[in-house]
Amino acid sequence: MPNDPDQFSxxxxxxxDRVHQAFSQWYRAEIPEDDALxxxxxxxxxxxxxxxxxxxxxxEPAHEVIASIRRRYGSRRGQDYWIETRDHSVHLxxxxxxxxxxxxxxxxxxxxxxxxxxxxxxxETARPSAASSTPLLxxxxxxxxxxxGHQPSSRR
Numbered sequence: 001m002p003n004d005p006d007q008f009s010x011x012x013x014x015x016x017d018r019v020h021q022a023f024s025q026w027y028r029a030e031i032p033e034d035d036a037l038x039x040x041x042x043x044x045x046x047x048x049x050x051x052x053x054x055x056x057x058x059x060e061p062a063h064e065v066i067a068s069i070r071r072r073y074g075s076r077r078g079q080d081y082w083i084e085t086r087d088h089s090v091h092l093x094x095x096x097x098x099x100x101x102x103x104x105x106x107x108x109x110x111x112x113x114x115x116x117x118x119x120x121x122x123x124e125t126a127r128p129s130a131a132s133s134t135p136l137l138x139x140x141x142x143x144x145x146x147x148x149g150h151q152p153s154s155r156r
Contacts, residue, residue: 009090012100012123015137016085019045020106024083029074038070046139053143055117055151062139076110083108098125099140105147116150119143 022041025031031041043066050062084107091101099122106117122141146155 005092008092008100008125011137012090012102013088015045015123016088016102016104016121019139020083020085023069024076024081026069026073027076028079028081029077033073035070038073042066042069045137050139051141053141055144055146062142079110080112081108081110099123106144107150111152113153114150115152116147117144118147 019042022031026038026042031037046062046066048061048063051059052062052065053059054065086105086107088102088104091103093099093101101120101122103118103120106119108115108117120143121139123137124140126136126138
């Protein structure tokens, strides 16, 4: 972990924005459909023991969710589709210097409507590779719920 809590908080915010930007680029086919690139941008951030709890309350192994995302390459090509994260709240955990508990809003435009979710993640620092001095962040747990009044019309 960076020694400075503010630096670690900013690293967490940047990681969340980076991954969501990668999701958007992948779905819109703005980057090459390449497994190594996908793993570098998205897949490697989610270790095999990560769990993602979706808006329906079902917990799924992250590797299954990530495999589904990989299969949906270009599914939003040419569409008015975007993802934006807002209002990041980073909480560093006393006694656990390598962990952060982060809550943020995830806004998306898809299928002609804007939806919003509250997402909470636990991020953990990992040792950087020899080629990089930047700490890596691993997504250990993800939990999403719709913001009231901002769920898809099919769920209202």
